[in-house]
Amino acid sequence: MRTRSAVxxxxxxxxxxxxxxxxxxxxxxxxxxxxxxxxxxxRELYExxxxxxxxxxxxxxxxxxxxRQSHGGSGKQARSVIDGLQADVVTLALAYDIDQIAxxxxxxxxxxxxxxxxxxxxxxxxxxxxxxxxxxxxIKDWGDLAKPGVxxxxxxxxxxxxxxWNYLAAWAWALRQPGGNEASAKAIVGKLxxxxxxxxxxxxxxxxxxxxxxxxxxxxAWENEALLAIRELGPGKFxxxxxxxxxxxxxxxxxxxxxxxxxxxxxxxxxxxEYLYTxxxxxxxxxxxxxxxxxxxxxxxxxxxxxxxxxxxDDVFGGWKKAxxxxxxxxxxxxxxxxxxx
Amino acid sequence: MSAVRHWVSGIVVxxxxxxxxxxxxxxxxxxxxxxTSLEARVNELDQQVRILQRLRxxxxxxxxxxxxxKVSATAGPKDGFSIKxxxxxxxxxxxxxxxxxxxxxLSDSAVPVTNTFFIRRARPILEATVGxxxxxxxQPDFGQxxxxxxxxxxxxxxxxxxxxxIGKFKPAVDLERSQSAGDIxxxxxxxxTNLAPNRDIGLQLSGDxxxxxxxxxxxxxxxxxxxxxxxxxxxxxxxxAGRVFFQPFKAGTLAGLGFxxxxxxxxxxxxxxxxxxxxxxxxxxxxxxxxSSSTTTPxxxxxxxxxxxxxxxxxxxxxxxxxxxxxxxxxxxxxTRTATTVTLKHKAWQTxxxxxxxxxxxxxxxxxxxxxxxxxxxxFGAVELAARxxxxxxxxxxxxxxxNPATTPSKAKAWAVGVNWYLARAIKVVVDYEHTTFTGxxxxxxxxxxxxxxxxxxxxF
Numbered sequence: 015m016r017t018r019s020a021v022x023x024x025x026x027x028x029x030x031x032x033x034x035x036x037x038x039x040x041x042x043x044x045x046x047x048x049x050x051x052x053x054x055x056x057r058e059l060y061e062x063x064x065x066x067x068x069x070x071x072x073x074x075x076x077x078x079x080x081x082r083q084s085h086g087g088s089g090k091q092a093r094s095v096i097d098g099l100q101a102d103v104v105t106l107a108l109a110y111d112i113d114q115i116a117x118x119x120x121x122x123x124x125x126x127x128x129x130x131x132x133x134x135x136x137x138x139x140x141x142x143x144x145x146x147x148x149x150x151x152x153i154k155d156w157g158d159l160a161k162p163g164v165x166x167x168x169x170x171x172x173x174x175x176x177x178x179w180n181y182l183a184a185w186a187w188a189l190r191q192p193g194g195n196e197a198s199a200k201a202i203v204g205k206l207x208x209x210x211x212x213x214x215x216x217x218x219x220x221x222x223x224x225x226x227x228x229x230x231x232x233x234x235a236w237e238n239e240a241l242l243a244i245r246e247l248g249p250g251k252f253x254x255x256x257x258x259x260x261x262x263x264x265x266x267x268x269x270x271x272x273x274x275x276x277x278x279x280x281x282x283x284x285x286x287x288e289y290l291y292t293x294x295x296x297x298x299x300x301x302x303x304x305x306x307x308x309x310x311x312x313x314x315x316x317x318x319x320x321x322x323x324x325x326x327x328d329d330v331f332g333g334w335k336k337a338x339x340x341x342x343x344x345x346x347x348x349x350x351x352x353x354x355x356x
Numbered sequence: 357m358s359a360v361r362h363w364v365s366g367i368v369v370x371x372x373x374x375x376x377x378x379x380x381x382x383x384x385x386x387x388x389x390x391x392t393s394l395e396a397r398v399n400e401l402d403q404q405v406r407i408l409q410r411l412r413x414x415x416x417x418x419x420x421x422x423x424x425x426k427v428s429a430t431a432g433p434k435d436g437f438s439i440k441x442x443x444x445x446x447x448x449x450x451x452x453x454x455x456x457x458x459x460x461x462l463s464d465s466a467v468p469v470t471n472t473f474f475i476r477r478a479r480p481i482l483e484a485t486v487g488x489x490x491x492x493x494x495q496p497d498f499g500q501x502x503x504x505x506x507x508x509x510x511x512x513x514x515x516x517x518x519x520x521x522i523g524k525f526k527p528a529v530d531l532e533r534s535q536s537a538g539d540i541x542x543x544x545x546x547x548x549t550n551l552a553p554n555r556d557i558g559l560q561l562s563g564d565x566x567x568x569x570x571x572x573x574x575x576x577x578x579x580x581x582x583x584x585x586x587x588x589x590x591x592x593x594x595x596x597a598g599r600v601f602f603q604p605f606k607a608g609t610l611a612g613l614g615f616x617x618x619x620x621x622x623x624x625x626x627x628x629x630x631x632x633x634x635x636x637x638x639x640x641x642x643x644x645x646x647x648s649s650s651t652t653t654p655x656x657x658x659x660x661x662x663x664x665x666x667x668x669x670x671x672x673x674x675x676x677x678x679x680x681x682x683x684x685x686x687x688x689x690x691x692t693r694t695a696t697t698v699t700l701k702h703k704a705w706q707t708x709x710x711x712x713x714x715x716x717x718x719x720x721x722x723x724x725x726x727x728x729x730x731x732x733x734x735x736f737g738a739v740e741l742a743a744r745x746x747x748x749x750x751x752x753x754x755x756x757x758x759x760n761p762a763t764t765p766s767k768a769k770a771w772a773v774g775v776n777w778y779l780a781r782a783i784k785v786v787v788d789y790e791h792t793t794f795t796g797x798x799x800x801x802x803x804x805x806x807x808x809x810x811x812x813x814x815x816x817f
Contacts, residue, residue, distance in 0.1 A: 165403065211407045214414065229406045 045078035046279055048286060051101035053088035053175050053265065054216030055239045059302040060105070066298060067289050071282065079282055087216035088175025095119060095270065102274045102283045105267040107175020107217075109133070110334035112268050121272040135264035136290035137304035140322055141176075141183040143255040144224065144233040144240040151231045155257050156187040159232060160205035167230035168210055169220045171341075171348050175265075176217035178342060180234040183261040185341070186330045190259055204351040213354075225252070236263070238303035241318065256320035261327065433724070433782035436481070436817045445488055451481040451817055453538050455499070458811040459640065466804035469642060475499045476812065477537055479506070489513050493525075504585065506555055517563040521575075524557045524587070528573035528599035529618045531670035531683045532706065539722045541679075542639075542774050543788050543810035546706035546746035550636040551666065551685040553577075553620070555585040556595070569606070571616075574598040579622045579664065582634035582687060590632050595622025595664070612674035612719075620666040624689070626659035633660050633691065636748060638768065639790045640808045644797065645750060645764050648693065648757075658758045661697055662690025672720060679718035682707035693758055700754050706746035710776075714738045722784065722816075729779035738778040742788075745771045755796075765797030774810075786812035 052060060064081040071079050084091065084099065088107035095101045096119035106112055109127055116122050127134045145153050151164050159166045169177035184206055188199035212229060214220045217236055224233035225247045232255075233240070240254050267287045274280040289295045296306040300315040331337035341347045426442045436451035457476040461469040477499040484492040495507035509523025526533055530552030532545045560575030579595030580586035601616030626632030636645040647658035665688045672681035684705040691700055716723040716738045725738035747769045755761045774788035788810040797803030 211403075212410050212414070215418075219414070223410055227406055227410050229403060229410055 043075060043077040045080065046277075046282055047080045047082060048102040048279055048283055049082045049084065049100055050103050050105055050286075051084045051091050051095055051099060052105040053091060053107040054085055054169075054218040055176065055221070055236050055242075056105065056265075057083070057085050057218070058242065059238075059299065059304065062302070063290070063295065063298045066294060067286055070289060070294070071285065077282070079286075081286070085216075085218070087169065087173035087177075089178075090173045090215065095121065100273050100277070101270045102277060102279045103267065103269050103287060105265065105287075107263070107265050108178060108334060109264070109266045110338050111175060112266055113334070115268075115270065121270045122268055123271065126268045127266060129269075130267065130287060131291055132307050133264060134266040134268055135307075136267060136287075136295065137265070137299040137306055139263045139265065139304055140237045140260045140324055141179050141234060141257075141263065142237045142240050142260065142320060142322070143257060144235050144243060145231065145253050145255055147251050147253060149253055149255065153232050153255055155255075156184050156206075156259075157191070157202065159184070159209065159234070160202050162209075164209050164232065165211055165230040166206060166209040166232055166234065167212065167214075167220050167224040168207075168234040169217055170213040170215055173215045174217055174220075176236050176239075176263075177220075178337075179236070179261055179263045181341065181348065182327060182331060182337060183257070183259075184234070186261055186325050187257065187259045189330065200347060200351065207352045210352075213352075237305075237319065237322075241303040254320060256322045258323065260322045260324055261330075262324040433780065433817050445485070447483075447485040449481075449483040451483065453477055453479040453481065453814070453816045455537070455812050455814045457543060458809075460809045460811075461640065462807040462809070464804070464806070466798075467642070467806070469640065469806075469808075476543075479537075481507075505587070506585070516567075517565055519562050521560045521562065522558075524555055525560070527553050527556050527558070527575060527577055527595075527597040527620065528560070528562075529553060529597055529620055529666060529668055530685065531668070531672065531681060532708075535720060538784075538814060538816040539720070541708055541710050541740070541742045541776065542744060542772055542790070543786050543812045544639045544641060544790075546708070546744055547636075547639065547748040547768055547770055547792075548683055548685050548704035548706040548746055549583070550634070550748055551582050551687045551702060551704050552668065553580045553582070553584055553586075553597075556580045556597075557586065557588075558594075558597075560597075568603050570604075571601045572599065577622075579620075579624055581624070581632055581660070582689075583637070584634065590627075590630055591623070591625035593623035593625060595620050595624075601670075609675065610673075613671070614673075615671035616669075618666075618668040618670065620664070622664055623662060624660040624664045626661065628654050628657040628659055631657055631659035633658060633689070636768075638792050638806050639746075639770050639772065640792070640806050640810075642806060644768060644794065644803065645748075645759065647691065647754075647759055656694055658691050658693045660689060661692035663699065664689045674718045674720070677712035677715055677718050679710045679720075680708070681720075691758055696757060698753055698758070700751040700758065702748070702750050702754075704746065704748040706744060708742065708744040710740050710742040712738055712740050716740075716778075722781070723778065724781035725778045728781075729783075737780065740776040740778070742774040742776065743772065744774075744790075745769075761796055762799040763797065765794035765803050767795035769793050782815060782817045784812070784814040784816075786810065786814065 050060060060083055068079050071077060088111045091106060092111035092114050095104060095115050104112055104115060112126060116124050116126055143153055158164060168180045171177040171181050184203050185199050188194055188202040212223050214223055217239055220233060221235065221239055221243055223229050225243050244252050267290065269280065269283045269287060274283045293308060293311060296308040296311040300306045300311055305319060306312045327334055327337055423442060427439060429439050431437045436449050438447055438449040440447040455476040458473045460471045477497055479495055479497045482494040489512050491511040493507050493509055497504045497506050505524060507525050509521050509525045511519055511521050513519040528534065530549055532549055533552055556577040558575050558577030560573055562573040564571045575597050577595045577597055578586055578589035597620040599616060599618035601614060603614040605611050605613060624632050633647050635643045638644050649657040666685060668683055668685040670683035686701060686703045688699050688701050690697060710718060712718055716726055723738060727735035729737040750766045755766060770790055770792040772788055772790035774786065777785040790808060792806040794803040
C-alpha cells in the first residue's frame with residue numbers, strides 16, 4: 015500500500031516536473047541570429063549598439079539574439095546583398111543603395127523608406143575635412159582641395175556611399191560659388207579628383223590611408239569618421255575643418271523582408287531598427303558622433319558637432335536617382351572627371 | 357702715430373665687417389632655403405613612397421577579394437574535368453571509365469565460348485559537392501550494350517567520424533568489390549566476389565576515425581542475391597550490412613597493413629517465378645553454377661526462403677612496390693524446393709599479389725607511373741606483375757536437390773597471372789591469363805577447365 019502510494023506519487027511528481035519543463039521549453043524562444051550589412055565606418059557604432067540591443071531584447075522577450083556584422087563600401091554591400099548575401103537588415107550610407115536592393119533584388123518593397131521615421135534615417139551626418147595638426151596647407155574650404163600641390167584623400171564613389179556624399183558636397187559648394195554652374199563645378203571637382211593619389215573602396219579605407227599610412231594633406235570624411243579619428247587615432251594630430259557648405263547625409267536603415275521572412279527574424283529585425291530611434295539608441299549614435307534625430311539627445315551633444323551650413327540631395331540634385339544617373343552611372347560625370355593614369 | 361694706426365685698423369675692420377656680414381647672411385639664408393627645399397623634396401618623396409605602398413596594399417586586397425569569388429575549372433587524370441567555387445564548397449566533377457576488352461578462350465571444345473572484343477565498361481561518372489557537408493555521385497554504365505545504373509547516392513558528411521549515405525551503392529562487404537573497377541589488378545574480379553552483393557539500395561552510416569586507422573560502415577538495404585545489382589526488393593524484409601576495418605600502423609614496416617571483417621544478415625523470400633537466388637560465374641564471366649529451375653515445371657524451381665547471411669574477413673598489405681590482398685567469404689542462404697528447405701553454406705576465398713617492376717608505390721588504388729609513357733623522353737610508364745589464386749566451394753547439401761550435379765560443378769579453383777602496363781595515370785593496358793578447374797559439373801567427371809587470355813585498354817579520368 016505504502017509502496018504503491020510512493021510509486022504513484024513519484025510518477026505524479028515526475029509528470030508535473032516534465033510538464034513544467036516542457037511548458038518552459040515551449041515558452042522560451044529559440045536563440046536567433048541577425049546579419050546587419052552596413053557601410054564602412056559604422057563598425058564601432060554597431061559594436062556598442064548590438065550589445066545594448068541584445069541586452070534589451072533579452073530582458074524584454076527572454077530571447078537571445080546575436081547580431082553579426084558585415085562592413086564595406088555601401089554600393090559594394092548593396093551589390094553583395096542583391097547577389098545573395100543573407101542580410102536580415104541593411105544599414106547603408108544612402109537610400110539609393112537600398113533602392114537598388116529593392117529594385118534589382120526584389121528583397122524588400124519599393125516604399126521601404128516610409129516604414130520608419132525620418133525616411134528611415136535614425137541619425138544623420140555630414141561631410142567635413144580632416145587636416146593634419148596646424149593645417150600646414152591652409153585648407154579652409156572646398157576650393158582649396160582643387161589647388162595644385164594639395165593631396166586629397168577620398169574613397170571611390172563607384173563603391174563607397176560616403177564617397178558619393180563627398181563628391182556631391184564638393185559639387186554643391188562649387189555650384190554656390192559666384193558664377194557657379196555645371197561646367198564650373200565639373201572643372202573644380204575635376205581638379206579636386208586630380209589631386210587624389212589613392213582611391214580606396216570605402217570610407218574606412220580612406221581613413222586608414224590618411225591617418226595610419228600618413229598619405230595626403232586632407233581627408234574628405236564623414237563627420238563621424240573625422241571626429242572618431244581625432245578621438246581614437248590622433249588626439250592632437252589632426253583638426254577638423256568645417257567647410258562653408260556641406261551636404262546633409264541621411265544614412266538609412268531597412269529590414270530585408272525576403273531574407274528576414276525566410277529566417278523567421280522579421281520581428282526581431284524590426285525591433286532592432288526601431289531601437290535606433292529610442293533615447294538609448296540615439297545616445298549610442300551620438301557618442302559615436304552621428305547627429306541624433308531626437309531633439310533632447312541632439313541638444314545634449316550639440317557642442318561636439320561643428321556648425322555647418324547644409325544642403326540636401328533633393329534640393330540640389332533632384333534626389334538620389336537623378337544624382338546617380340547624372341554623376342555615378344557608367345559613363346556619367348564621375349567617369350568623365352576621373353580617368354586614372356591621365 | 358700708434359693711436360692713429362689703431363684708429364685706421366679699427367675703421368678698416370669695421371668697414372670690412374659691414375661688407376662681409378650681408379654675404380654671410382645671404383649664405384645662411386641660401387643654406388636655409390636649400391634645407392627647406394631639401395626637406396620639401398624629402399617629404400614629397402616620402403609621400404610618393406607611401407602612396408605606392410598603399411596602392412600595392414589595395415591591389416593585394418583586391419586580388420584576395422577577387423580570388424574568394426573566383427571559380428576554377430580544371431582538367432586532369434585524377435579528378436577528371438571539374439568546376440569548383442573559390443571556397444571549394446561547390447564543385448562538379450565529370451569523370452569517366454572506358455574499358456575496351458578482348459577475351460580469347462583456349463581449349464574450349466566442350467564448353468565453347470566466342471572470342472570477342474567488347475566494351476566491358478563505359479561509365480560517365482558525375483560527382484558533385486554541394487555546400488560544406490553534401491556530396492553526390494551518379495554512375496551509369498553503358499558497357500556490353502546495356503544501360504545499368506551502378507551508383508546513385510548522396511553522402512552527408514557531418515564529420516570524418518560520421519557520415520550518412522543514401523541511395524544505390526556498393527554495400528561494404530567484399531574487399532575486392534570495394535576496389536573500383538578501374539583499380540582492380542586483374543581484368544575480372546576473383547571467384548570470391550560471387551558470394552557478395554554488387555550494388556544495393558539503402559542507407560548506410562559510416563565513420564573514419566583517425567584518418568583510416570579505424571573505419572566502420574553499418575547499413576540497411578533491400579538485400580540482393582550474391583553478385584546482385586538490385587533496383588528494388590522482392591520481399592518486405594531488409595538486409596543489414598556492416599564492416600569494420602583497421603589500419604592501425606601509421607608508420608613502420610606494417611604501415612600498409614589493413615584488416616577487418618564484414619557481414620550481412622537478412623531474410624530473403626523469393627518465389628518459384630522470381631527465385632531471388634544467384635548464379636555464379638567464372639573469372640571468364642561464364643556461368644558455372646545455377647540452382648535447379650525448369651520452365652516446364654516451374655513449381656519445382658528452387659527459391660530463396662529465409663535467412664541469408666554472409667561473413668567476410670579480409671586483409672591487405674602494401675609495402676613499397678609489393679601489394680597483397682586476400683579475403684574469405686562464407687554465405688548462408690535458406691532455400692526451398694517444393695517442400696524441402698535447407699540452409700546452404702557456400703564459401704570462397706582469394707589471394708592476390710602484385711609488384712611494380714618500375715618501382716611505383718603499390719596501394720589499393722591504381723598507381724600513377726613515375727615516368728609516364730613518352731618515347732621521345734625514353735620513358736615507358738609503369739609495369740606491374742600480378743598473380744592470384746581463388747576458390748569457390750558449393751555446399752554439398754546443394755546436390756542433388758537444389759542443383760543438378762550433372763551440369764553444375766561443386767567447386768571451382770582458379771589461378772591467374774597478369775601484366776599491367778600503366779602508360780599514364782589515365783591509361784592502363786592489361787593482359788591476363790586465367791585458368792579455372794572444376795570438380796564435377798558433367799554427368800561423369802569434371803567440367804572442362806576454362807582457360808582464357810583477357811586483354812584490356814582502359815581510359816579513366
